[in-house]
Amino acid sequence: MASNISxxxxxxxxxxxxxxxxQKINYAGVSPAVVKRLPRYFRYLRELLRxxxxxxxxxxxxxxxxxxxxxxxxxxxxxxxxxxQGYGYNVKYLLGKIxxxxxxxxxxxxxxxxxxNLGQALTxxxxxxxxxxxxxxxxxxSPALIGKTVGHCVVQSIDELPAFAAENHIDIAxxxxxxxxxREAADNIASLGIHAIWNFTxxxxxxxxxxxxxxxxxxxGDSLMQLMYKINIEGEDRD
Amino acid sequence: MASNISxxxxxxxxxxxxxxxxQKINYAGVSPAVVKRLPRYFRYLRELLRxxxxxxxxxxxxxxxxxxxxxxxxxxxxxxxxxxQGYGYNVKYLLGKIxxxxxxxxxxxxxxxxxxNLGQALTxxxxxxxxxxxxxxxxxxSPALIGKTVGHCVVQSIDELPAFAAENHIDIAxxxxxxxxxREAADNIASLGIHAIWNFTxxxxxxxxxxxxxxxxxxxGDSLMQLMYKINIEGEDRD
DNA sequence: TAGATTGTTAATCGATTAACAATC
DNA sequence: TAGATTGTTAATCGATTAACAATC
Numbered sequence: 456m457a458s459n460i461s462x463x464x465x466x467x468x469x470x471x472x473x474x475x476x477x478q479k480i481n482y483a484g485v486s487p488a489v490v491k492r493l494p495r496y497f498r499y500l501r502e503l504l505r506x507x508x509x510x511x512x513x514x515x516x517x518x519x520x521x522x523x524x525x526x527x528x529x530x531x532x533x534x535x536x537x538x539x540q541g542y543g544y545n546v547k548y549l550l551g552k553i554x555x556x557x558x559x560x561x562x563x564x565x566x567x568x569x570x571x572n573l574g575q576a577l578t579x580x581x582x583x584x585x586x587x588x589x590x591x592x593x594x595x596x597s598p599a600l601i602g603k604t605v606g607h608c609v610v611q612s613i614d615e616l617p618a619f620a621a622e623n624h625i626d627i628a629x630x631x632x633x634x635x636x637x638r639e640a641a642d643n644i645a646s647l648g649i650h651a652i653w654n655f656t657x658x659x660x661x662x663x664x665x666x667x668x669x670x671x672x673x674x675x676g677d678s679l680m681q682l683m684y685k686i687n688i689e690g691e692d693r694d
Numbered sequence: 695m696a697s698n699i700s701x702x703x704x705x706x707x708x709x710x711x712x713x714x715x716x717q718k719i720n721y722a723g724v725s726p727a728v729v730k731r732l733p734r735y736f737r738y739l740r741e742l743l744r745x746x747x748x749x750x751x752x753x754x755x756x757x758x759x760x761x762x763x764x765x766x767x768x769x770x771x772x773x774x775x776x777x778x779q780g781y782g783y784n785v786k787y788l789l790g791k792i793x794x795x796x797x798x799x800x801x802x803x804x805x806x807x808x809x810x811n812l813g814q815a816l817t818x819x820x821x822x823x824x825x826x827x828x829x830x831x832x833x834x835x836s837p838a839l840i841g842k843t844v845g846h847c848v849v850q851s852i853d854e855l856p857a858f859a860a861e862n863h864i865d866i867a868x869x870x871x872x873x874x875x876x877r878e879a880a881d882n883i884a885s886l887g888i889h890a891i892w893n894f895t896x897x898x899x900x901x902x903x904x905x906x907x908x909x910x911x912x913x914x915g916d917s918l919m920q921l922m923y924k925i926n927i928e929g930e931d932r933d
Numbered sequence: 934t935a936g937a938t939t940g941t942t943a944a945t946c947g948a949t950t951a952a953c954a955a956t957c
Numbered sequence: 958t959a960g961a962t963t964g965t966t967a968a969t970c971g972a973t974t975a976a977c978a979a980t981c
Contacts, residue, residue: 482927488972490923494916498896512938521900524938525974532940540939541981557919558926572815579811582915586922626925651925653918657737661760669928671921673914676821677733679892680796682910683825684729686865686890687797688721689908727948751962763962764950771964779963780957 485533492530493557500550512543563588566625568640569632570595570610573655578606620647629653724772731769732796739789751782802827805864807879808871809834809849812894817845859886868892
């Protein structure tokens with residue numbers, strides 16, 4: 456039927472769909488530099504879709520993101536051929552692929568350990584729903600917080616965590632406790648068989664790697680210091 | 695007098711103190727890769743000092759930090775010779791130097807724009823005093839928040855910001871508003887002559903660079919996604 | 934078909950590591 | 958002085974960019 460397929464529609468037939476399913480990707484072989492850029496692609500593609508832009512070329516995206524078109528094509532090709540020669544990339548399709556790669560489709564379940572200011576602030580953020588993460592519980596030691604409703608969870612006593620972990624699969628523990636109890640809390644989390652910690656404390660937890668726990672540090676202070684450095688050198692640098 | 699100077703004391707005489715003051719460092723020439731690692735040195739050195747360790751060699755530090763000793767020496771040497779052959783580095787002195795480089799000694803003054811959950815949580819954090827940053831005011835639009843005491847500040851109406859900025863020097867504006875008002879708020883901040891924004895929104899503000907505003911993104915979601923990626927590939931990767 | 938833009942290889946660039954002479 | 962460890966140069970490695978043939 457449809458003989459004059461417009462470029463806008465052409466992309467409904469997805470590129471390389473035949474080879475994709477057969478060709479296994481070596482994710483571990485993807486360079487850390489590439490992985491670090493993926494969330495940024497995710498953000499930009501989501502923004503494009505918000506603005507109803509359905510198609511984009513590496514050249515256009517490169518102008519938006521201030522990176523080279525070459526890098527974009529190279530990066531995406533680590534995971535498969537998501538584009539189409541002469542056409543570019545279908546935004547919706549590409550966003551879907553990147554979402555898959557980043558585990559957005561995996562429907563992870565997370566808990567927050569430490570329901571203080573930061574824990575509560577995170578609970579209120581849209582970050583988790585945007586990434587298909589279910590925030591299923593909050594834990595704290597403070598009697599003043601236990602029982603309090605935060606978002607659509609009720610803060611539970613940390614003593615209930617072992618039983619809770621036994622009954623519920625937890626993919627990610629978000630660690631937002633004070634630094635002096637951070638290591639102890641992290642140890643407990645690891646003992647319960649939770650395999651990933653998103654660490655907001657300034658305590659180094661990388662040693663948990665040997666126990667099979669993935670640790671990702673939020674280290675907001677490091678980001679702040681990068682900014683401080685830039686402010687600082689503006690004055691000092693005179694060449 | 696003191697003829698048998700112990701190694702512990704020897705470092706009181708600081709290395710290269712003569713050349714240091716004369717030799718100008720080209721901060722802009724320091725590679726971004728090095729700059730990104732500085733906050734991590736800051737953290738480790740602070741921790742060493744906490745544990746009363748006054749002296750460290752690049753070899754020891756390398757074992758702690760899981761980087762090569764070569765990289766540590768190379769990184770530090772971008773800013774000057776902070777060590778002493780045959781001895782290593784004086785922790786206190788080195789921490790001081792890195793603090794200077796990172797602007798910890800510059801006594802920056804910051805405000806928070808957006809006194810919601812995240813803004814309030816940040817106010818409560820020790821991050822700022824640890825870095826000698828004075829948090830001098832919080833602003834918000836919400837009548838429910840204006841007048842509320844958070845930390846040792848009272849939330850002010852955003853309408854008062856222009857007058858406040860005219861009377862007080864502000865080094866950093868911390869942007870913790872909802873995404874739909876982020877660009878507008880950032881524009882206002884820039885118009886007031888504030889030269890640095892620490893951006894917690896997912897909105898891209900890099901275009902403010904052309905107006906002389908330094909923007910550093912906290913992008914917590916990107917950190918979360920790195921973790922999600924790692925969890926995700928653990929299952930998928932079979933080579 | 935002609936035009937556009939990808940996927941991919943080869944060339945360049947920058948960052949990391951190794952090695953060692955300088956020196957405390 | 959001998960031992961240790963830095964500062965620094967040279968070698969290696971990895972990441973980015975340029976170029977272009979493949980192809981939609």
